[in-house]
Amino acid sequence: MTISKDHIGGLVFLCLSVAYGYYTGDIPLLPGDEFAPFNAQSLPSALAVLGGILSVALIVTADRSAEGRVKLAGYDFWLVGKLLVLVMLLGFVLPWLGFLLSTILFLMGGYWILGVRKVKTLLLASVPFSVVLWFMLAQLLDIYLAPGRIFTSLFGG
Amino acid sequence: MWDGILTGLGTAVMPFNLLMVVVGCFAGTFIGMLPGLGPISAVALMIPVTYGLDPASGIILMAGVYYGAVFGGSTSSILVNAPGCASTVVTAFDGFPLAQKNQAGKALALAAYSSFTGGTIGALILLFAAPALASVSLSFQSGDYFALMLLGLTAVAAFSGKGQVIKALLMTIFGLMIATVGTDITSGATRFTFGSVDLIDGVSFLLLAMATFALTEVIMTVMRGQHAEEEPEMDMASLGSMKLSKEEIKEVAPTIGRSSVFGFLVGVLPGAGATIASFMAYGLERNLASAKEKLKFGKGSLRGLAAPESANNAASTGSFVPLLTLGIPGSGTTAIMLGALIAYGIQPGPRLFVDNPDVFWSVIISMYFGNLVLLILNLPLIPYISRLLAIPRPILIPLILFFSITGVYLVSFNTFDIYMMVFITLGAIFLKLLEFPMAPMLLGFILGGIMEKNLGRALTMSDGSFAFLWDRPLTLTITTIAAIVLLLPLLSAMFGKMRGRGLEVTVKEGEG
Numbered sequence: 001m002t003i004s005k006d007h008i009g010g011l012v013f014l015c016l017s018v019a020y021g022y023y024t025g026d027i028p029l030l031p032g033d034e035f036a037p038f039n040a041q042s043l044p045s046a047l048a049v050l051g052g053i054l055s056v057a058l059i060v061t062a063d064r065s066a067e068g069r070v071k072l073a074g075y076d077f078w079l080v081g082k083l084l085v086l087v088m089l090l091g092f093v094l095p096w097l098g099f100l101l102s103t104i105l106f107l108m109g110g111y112w113i114l115g116v117r118k119v120k121t122l123l124l125a126s127v128p129f130s131v132v133l134w135f136m137l138a139q140l141l142d143i144y145l146a147p148g149r150i151f152t153s154l155f156g157g
Numbered sequence: 158m159w160d161g162i163l164t165g166l167g168t169a170v171m172p173f174n175l176l177m178v179v180v181g182c183f184a185g186t187f188i189g190m191l192p193g194l195g196p197i198s199a200v201a202l203m204i205p206v207t208y209g210l211d212p213a214s215g216i217i218l219m220a221g222v223y224y225g226a227v228f229g230g231s232t233s234s235i236l237v238n239a240p241g242c243a244s245t246v247v248t249a250f251d252g253f254p255l256a257q258k259n260q261a262g263k264a265l266a267l268a269a270y271s272s273f274t275g276g277t278i279g280a281l282i283l284l285f286a287a288p289a290l291a292s293v294s295l296s297f298q299s300g301d302y303f304a305l306m307l308l309g310l311t312a313v314a315a316f317s318g319k320g321q322v323i324k325a326l327l328m329t330i331f332g333l334m335i336a337t338v339g340t341d342i343t344s345g346a347t348r349f350t351f352g353s354v355d356l357i358d359g360v361s362f363l364l365l366a367m368a369t370f371a372l373t374e375v376i377m378t379v380m381r382g383q384h385a386e387e388e389p390e391m392d393m394a395s396l397g398s399m400k401l402s403k404e405e406i407k408e409v410a411p412t413i414g415r416s417s418v419f420g421f422l423v424g425v426l427p428g429a430g431a432t433i434a435s436f437m438a439y440g441l442e443r444n445l446a447s448a449k450e451k452l453k454f455g456k457g458s459l460r461g462l463a464a465p466e467s468a469n470n471a472a473s474t475g476s477f478v479p480l481l482t483l484g485i486p487g488s489g490t491t492a493i494m495l496g497a498l499i500a501y502g503i504q505p506g507p508r509l510f511v512d513n514p515d516v517f518w519s520v521i522i523s524m525y526f527g528n529l530v531l532l533i534l535n536l537p538l539i540p541y542i543s544r545l546l547a548i549p550r551p552i553l554i555p556l557i558l559f560f561s562i563t564g565v566y567l568v569s570f571n572t573f574d575i576y577m578m579v580f581i582t583l584g585a586i587f588l589k590l591l592e593f594p595m596a597p598m599l600l601g602f603i604l605g606g607i608m609e610k611n612l613g614r615a616l617t618m619s620d621g622s623f624a625f626l627w628d629r630p631l632t633l634t635i636t637t638i639a640a641i642v643l644l645l646p647l648l649s650a651m652f653g654k655m656r657g658r659g660l661e662v663t664v665k666e667g668e669g
Contacts, residue, residue, distance in 0.1 A: 006324075009591040013327050020334055020349075028346045037621030038613040040341040040348060047337070051330045058323045070590065075380045080586070083379060084579050087562060091575030094566070103559065110555025114384055125552050143567065 005070050006062030014055035021048030082113050098148030099137075103130040161288070161510075165518020168213050169526060177210070177218040178523050182530045185225020186542055190233045191553075195242025196226035196431075196473075196490045197596070198374050201366045202557075204497055205564035212501040213516045217523040219494050220477075224276065224527045225535070227431060227473055231268045231466060232539055236261055244431035244469045247439045251454065251461035258457055259397045266399040267459060268466045269536040271413050275467030276528035278417035279424070279474030283521055286425075290482040291510035291517075299614040300625035302484075302506075304635040306608040309485035311643035312426065313597045322646045325597045328588075332601025333608070335360055342606070343613055355573045362496040364565050364574055365602055368581035369595050370493075371561040375554055376582060377589065384550040399536070409463040412442055420468030424475025430488035431469040431476070438468030474524055480505055481517055484607070489596035496603045504607075 024044040033039040062068065090106045097105070107126035116122055137143045168174060181203070188199035199222050207215030230245035235252035248268065255264035297305070310333075314325035338349045339359025350356040378384060401409075416438040423434035442464035443454050454461045476488040484506030486492035498505050503513055510517050535542070565574050585595060619625040627633045 005591040009324065009327075009588070009593060012591075013331070016331070016334075023349055027341075027348045030344055030346070033344065036617070037619075038616040040344045040346040042616075043609045043612065044334070044337050044348065047330055047334050051327065051334070054323055054327045054330060058327060061323065072590070074382070075590075076382055077380065080376055080380045083376065083558070084582065087558065087579050088576060090562065091572040091579075094572055094575075103563075106559060107555050110558060111551055114379070114551035114554060116549075116551050121552075129556070137567070146570075 002064050002066070002069060004062050004064060004068030006058055006068060008070065010055045010059035010062060013051060013058070017048050017051030017055055020044065020051065024048055079113065083110065086110060086113060095146070096148050096150050098151060099145040100130055100134045101148065103133065161514045161518045162284070162522070164514050165520075165522045168515045168519035169217070169522040174214050174217050174519065174523065175526065177214050178221045178526045179530050179534065181218040181221020181223075182225040182228075182527055182535055183542070185222035185227075186229035186232070186531075186535050187225075188222070189226030189229025189242060190542070191229075194226075194371075194374055194557075195230065196223050196244070197493060198370045199223070199226040200490050200493045201370045202560060202564065204363050204366065204493070205568060207497060208500070208568060212498065212503050212513070213519045215501065216494060216498065216516060216520050219497065220520055220524055221527045221530070223473055223490055223494075224272075224470065224524075224531060227469055228269070228272055228531050228535060229542075231272070232265065235264045235268060235462075244435050244472075245465075246432075247435045247465035248462065248469075250439065250465075251456070251458045254455070254457035255459075255462065260457070262397040262399040263401060264462060265539060266536065267401060267405075267409065267462055269532050270401070271409070271416075271463040271466035272470040273528045273532040274413045275417040275420055275470035276474055276531075277525060278414070278467075279421045279471035280521065280525045280528070282418075282421050283474055283478060283524070287478055287482050287517075287521065288510060290478065291507050294482055294507035295511070297507060297631075298629070299611045299618065300629065300632045301635060302611040303608060303615055304626060304632050304639060305483055305485055306604050306611065308635055308639040308642065309479070309483075310597070310601060310604060310608075311639050313600050315642045315646045321592075321594060322649075324593050326643075326647070328593050328595070328598040329601040332598035332603075333605045335365065335598075336602045336605025337609070342610065355571065355577075360577075360602075361565070361569065361574065362500060362603065363568060364578055365581060366493050366496065366599060367561045367565050368578040369585045369599060371564075372558065372578060372582045373585040373589065373595075375557050375561070376586060378550075379554060380586070384554050386550070405459055409459050412460045412463045413467045416442065416464040416467040417471040420471035421475040423468070424472030424488070425478045430490075431472040434472030434475075435465035435469040438464040470528070477520065477524070481509060481520065482507065484509075485604070486600060489599065492596065492600045492603055496599075499603070499607075 021044075024041055027041045027044065029039055029041065086106065086109045089109075090102055093105065094102045104126050107130065108122045111122050111125060116125075134145065138145050169178075184203070185196070185199050188194050188202065189196065200219050203219055203222050207218055210218065226242065227244060230240055230242040231248045231252070234240040234245045234249035235256050238249050238253040238256075240246045240249050252264045252268065255261065310329050311326075314322055314329055336359070338356055340347050340357055347357060419438055419441060420431075420434040423437060424431065439461060442460055443451060446454065446458075446460065450458070450460065473488075473490075476486065476491045479485045480491040480495055484495065484504065486495045495505055498516075503509065503516060562575055562578060565578060566572070589595070615625045616623075619628075625632065626636045
């Protein structure tokens, strides 16, 4: 039997609906709410049931042709992985290095991952942009951008 | 009504708001030209910018970006046969052959005139239709609202095209599920937070919109290897004349007229949007053409270019009707605008007309200004705007990524949001690989909260009985339409009765 995109999608949503329905029971209700016509569990319960029904419908009516198969050839997952890790790293270093330095490092990292190797391009495409943006946000728009913890611990804040 | 128009005119002609129209149109044109980034991504990228503005200016800016993006998409369709968004795919059918005949200038001018006329006719109909519909909908009760939301959600799924109905419905349910995460506004109970403090307020609309559209679209571009492709050459020297002869104007005038009205009507339907309008207008025009004319379609027919261009702009305007009067978005892009309005504390719907006439009317009037800006400023500047596309993709992509992330971070200043964005983007990429449409999910998420509130109120008033859905003739009518809209394509999809028939258009992410 061919496992198509619809089968995988249907199964994923079926599991999601079952898990969602299971955790619906954990929603705390106010005393007496269980007798009310509508409470915090009502819509989630209905959604879990509807999600389950539609998931089964998708599996039953799934496209079984060769076109429906998942084709992963031609996609560069490794590059995407590196970019997403870079985004995670930005989240990690932002509180430590502050907005300006994190921005410069993120942009240089992004250009590097996508194949830019010239140091001059890496610097010119990141430093002026980051400084101008930081100036606009912090000085013109008066948005408070906390200095990195590393600087406050070294030089005091 | 005239008081309202004057209020709107007063707000729209404020120098700052006029500037917003111009900035919006330019920014939208540029983003719309980038292949892969359509109006939804363009508007999503603008949300953080609008948070610092007042509601009227913010929504005016987003509306400007919307038209700009549709226009920008047409430009890249004509010049390099690379539609920036789904609603301008049809433009390339006849626009690119014209460019190959060294008539790119004429094609661009015709696209701009058609878009302008389409947008203007759309704005004029909106001017009279919206308040009429808004005054009728003032009598709506909770039950009616619930039925309307149901109609909006089912319509989006129904218009999602052949073989996609169940997937679109599942995505709508998924959006509604995400909307239930956080604190329940009625009882104060926390739902699906799993003890995390960061989830108590629920998932931010901005975060979800940015992650599923802007971030995912850019990541998908990298995944397909498009970042390494050479920038398409745009030969600005061979644009040719931008003038149309009298005969040519005579030939396309009726086409533009009927496609505009047709596009507007399609745009009004919740969920249909600009893509379906442009495909249908092209099909309609080809059917109306004589046998000799028909042969020209696809080879550089002026009518074939004018029809989708006027229809997609008129549909973009039309999609504001359900948004402004009923609070139901007519397309993915207006769904994002609905979310932004709710974030401003403004509830779109019948009360908007009464409570915030400045927002209601200034948006309608600024739409006309937006079309004017596109015609007067953008058209002559196209050769210069398109030079921005010469920025190499490996430089442009990290910048767009950065704007998407900081757009969310600068609102919350919480790094948890960045991790959450990565998590949602991974999920969105997985779903896109399985060909699940994203727009219904976002619509479900945005309407989820209001829908639950109205359903709760209606059920409490009717003591738990669902009879409120058919007790009043108005509610019964809306419920019946929703049921028909839902059941017809669903049954067709399940039993395969409509295989090989129906719309060939699939509502894809990034469509207007």
